[in-house]
């Protein structure tokens with residue numbers, strides 16, 4: 244079984260001064276593109292935080308602060324020109340952006356707008372686009388593993404040269420769907436890469452309460468598939484380990500499980516105060532192992548000057564400003580659109596008897612905070 | 620004694636039952652140190668320790684299956700689903716294993732599966748579900764769904780003491796919005812008994828959970844505006860269903876509206892309708908009407924969610940139609 248990176252059993256053991264990953268074949272331009280996507284992910288989430296505080300976001304807000312490298316680096320290893328596909332999880336905004344998701348779509352989703360990709364039906368980053376090659380997750384953890392097993396099974400059946408990638412968190416590895424899906428894909432030798440993002444926690448639950456395994460990558464042995472582990476806060480290492488798995492899948496080598504070691508610096512969602520995290524842990528990761536800081540330093544060493552990165556930051560900001568303006572100006576959905584599109588045929592269900600000719604049964608649409616999980 | 624919320628009432632029931640019976644223990648995701656996603660179990664681990672308040676892996680089938688095993692051995696487990704929507708991943712365990720255990724193998728399953736349910740909170744299709752209809756069709760399970768804080772407490776205590784598996788749905792919209800003083804002493808609400816939430820003569824509304832409050836609102840409105848006297852029956856328990864209470868209200872008002880938040884087709888209202896036609900058809904002066912959610916997954920955006928879910932104005936409209944029939 245191939246192994247790379249620190250054989251860490253806890254994320255804390257890969258903190259430090261940011262050891263350099265192996266050399267990479269990425270060009271200078273590609274490297275700057277990685278930086279762009281990481282910065283876009285972070286700044287877009289920061290904008291969403293502002294909108295959330297202005298109560299313009301409906302529902303919860305989920306951050307990937309500190310995990311931008313693992314999302315961006317892994318998705319970047321897919322070949323979009325070949326039609327590779329991925330299915331993201333809640334921390335994979337960066338992966339979706341790499342795959343072609345647009346900031347205005349993300350903001351509209353969070354604001355529950357009528358012209359958001361799901362037309363206001365689904366929340367946050369729960370959406371997909373077959374054209375661009377990503378399939379939207381549902382909340383039920385692990386469910387996307389069997390789905391992506393099927394997507395990649397179709398690649399195999401049609402002799403297509405395509406690869407699929409699916410993300411799960413450390414917590415989601417405990418679900419039945421994860422187990423059944425990865426085992427199915429392994430037996431079928433589907434061209435599938437399974438990325439386990441080990442960010443130390445599932446909501447409040449630390450890894451040691453999730454599994455008795457020493458490390459999550461060990462699960463690959465039981466499924467009879469390749470397993471690799473890498474430093475998820477090193478975007479180049481993340482890219483390289485995923486690229487190897489993608490190449491393996493494309494050449495008929497079947498499924499790879501990759502454990503990326505990272506850390507969730509924000510709460511499960513914006514309302515979570517992280518009372519369960521040991522003192523100092525978050526600060527240590529922020530100071531010593533921020534994926535963007537680390538990567539900027541590396542680029543700097545390689546001769547990319549600060550002004551060049553600052554120019555990318557500025558471009559990101561203006562893109563987000565533009566996306567925000569567009570999203571804010573977008574309309575909320577038309578209530579009766581709720582009845583459209585349940586089946587291919589009929590195209591809409593009929594309104595119930597007490598709603599004949601009635602567009603809205605309430606005068607104001609209440610905006611409760613975060614599903615009532617906490618006092619406001 | 621001071622008033623406590625619906626959520627605090629659930630917590631109080633857990634504390635009291637864990638104190639009373641050492642066999643009672645809780646298991647679920649993030650229920651211990653964190654106190655649960657909604658903080659229902661806050662303080663429980665501090666008092667009863669990690670052995671009786673277990674933070675589990677994300678494995679609903681294992682939570683429910685392990686509870687069944689422990690229950691066979693005389694324990695009284697209380698499982699939390701972080702959101703009741705995730706009970707679907709334990710559906711096999713509940714319907715095939717748990718529900719049949721006593722009948723098929725004389726194995727008792729005194730356990731509770733509880734969790735935050737229901738919509739009106741912009742939770743979208745996977746944090747808003749009402750799963751009662753999926754289990755109503757399974758003989759061997761009991762289902763309760765309280766609408767008030769005192770019933771939240773009393774039904775949970777009864778569910779924990781029940782010798783069979785009780786699905787205990789708690790409405791997250793009500794968690795922090797309603798408050799009540801708890802009855803003193805060891806407060807138990809009987810399983811299988813409905814409650815008259817409001818007495819009336821002209822029309823009956825049969826409902827449960829969140830829509831009890833919408834029914835009461837509508838009843839008040841039509842009393843003021845139309846002089847109608849509306850009775851509101853809060854079922855509290857869906858399985859076994861309180862046929863006596865249903866029949867009694869039909870005989871009293873002769874006009875029935877059934878209201879629930881869950882979707883329409885195959886929902887609880889259909890079952891109630893059938894029972895009324897079997898038990899009290901000749902007492903009806905009007906067709907039985909239903910106000911329910913539309914038959915679609917629950918969308919997230921406020922205008923869409925408010926369109927799909929039943930609202931007070933829908934109930935008012937239906938009451939007027941029934942009264943005029």
Ligand SMILES: Cc1ncc(C[n+]2csc(CCOP(=O)(O)OP(=O)(O)O)c2C)c(N)n1
Pocket residue numbers: 333334382383384411412413414415416418440442444445446507511648677679701702705708
């Ligand atoms: C089957 C299922 N059970 C419970 C939940 C509730 N839930 C949502 S996210 C989460 C924690 C997820 O942790 P992890 O898989 O490590 O992902 P992370 O949030 O850390 O990225 C839980 C328990 C769910 N979504 N699905």
Ligand SMILES: [Mg+2]
Pocket residue numbers: 412413414440441442443444445446
């Ligand atoms: Mg995690």
